Amino acid sequence: MPELPEVEVIRRELAPLICGKSFAEPVLFYERAIRYPRPKEFSRRLPGRCIVELGRKGKYLFFELDRGLLLGHLRMTGKLLYCAPGAALDNPTAPEKDLRVKLPFAEGGALYFYDMRKFGGFWLLEDLEECRAAGLSLPGPDIWEELDESTFVAMLQGRPRARIKPLLLDQHFAAGMGNIYTDESLFRSGIHPCRRVQTLTEEESALLYRTIRDVLAAGIACGGTTTRDYRDARGAEGSFQNFLTVYGRKGEPCTHCSRPIERIVVAGRGTHFCPHCQK
Numbered sequence: 023m024p025e026l027p028e029v030e031v032i033r034r035e036l037a038p039l040i041c042g043k044s045f046a047e048p049v050l051f052y053e054r055a056i057r058y059p060r061p062k063e064f065s066r067r068l069p070g071r072c073i074v075e076l077g078r079k080g081k082y083l084f085f086e087l088d089r090g091l092l093l094g095h096l097r098m099t100g101k102l103l104y105c106a107p108g109a110a111l112d113n114p115t116a117p118e119k120d121l122r123v124k125l126p127f128a129e130g131g132a133l134y135f136y137d138m139r140k141f142g143g144f145w146l147l148e149d150l151e152e153c154r155a156a157g158l159s160l161p162g163p164d165i166w167e168e169l170d171e172s173t174f175v176a177m178l179q180g181r182p183r184a185r186i187k188p189l190l191l192d193q194h195f196a197a198g199m200g201n202i203y204t205d206e207s208l209f210r211s212g213i214h215p216c217r218r219v220q221t222l223t224e225e226e227s228a229l230l231y232r233t234i235r236d237v238l239a240a241g242i243a244c245g246g247t248t249t250r251d252y253r254d255a256r257g258a259e260g261s262f263q264n265f266l267t268v269y270g271r272k273g274e275p276c277t278h279c280s281r282p283i284e285r286i287v288v289a290g291r292g293t294h295f296c297p298h299c300q301k
């Protein structure tokens with residue numbers, strides 16, 4: 023599933039290609055990928071609106087329009103690919119049957135949304151006030167853009183009873199972390215994924231914040247992590263999977279102590295960690 027680094031990579035690639043362009047009439051191959059408003063209304067409202075800026079909050083892409091806002095979420099298997107005017111979309115990793123939405127631009131070129139599992143989608147809002155009507159509960163502060171160390175440490179102190187891994191995955195607490203980057207950050211901080219937040223020292227909380235920043239930065243610099251489906255806006259794989267220390271490495275030796283990495287389930291999520299190095 024794309025997490026903050028993958029969505030940020032897509033955002034950085036797409037922004038210079040699509041900002042300033044206006045949407046033409048969308049082509050909906052799977053109407054339920056349009057979450058709000060109704061598909062017919064979406065197709066009526068979108069054409070003519072111009073992309074002013076492409077932002078991101080957590081795992082949501084925010085297309086800021088000259089009128090309103092288009093939100094996109096890739097969920098499990100979504101891919102958002104850009105095809106230049108006159109070029110052929112060359113992406114063997116996304117079969118034609120998974121094409122859900124095509125968003126052509128009046129100036130030529132188009133965005134193609136592929137989604138095998140069909141959990142991803144788009145919301146077209148006149149303003150953020152419309153979120154409630156759209157059944158959309160926006161994420162909390164973005165952990166990359168909107169939180170500094172002291173704010174993050176104070177936020178942790180406000181949730182003493184929570185276990186650290188489920189709290190980091192809670193998009194309403196802080197937005198952007200998913201399973202891979204959370205497991206990697208906890209290992210590199212030496213913190214057991216089941217620790218209650220109240221047992222963390224202030225130093226550990228601050229170290230965790232800095233480690234999360236480092237891990238996210240490395241993920242972005244690598245173009246994201248491709249363990250299965252993820253591709254960037256050009257259809258290319260990321261390479262952070264080559265630098266994973268615990269995620270997906272059950273039974274392999276820990277990079278610190280050489281004992282085997284274990285996999286447990288925490289709050290319903292497969293969790294990789296080293297029981298020797300993470301206290």
Ligand SMILES: [Zn+2]
Pocket residue numbers: 276277278279280281296297298299300
């Ligand atoms: Zn270890």
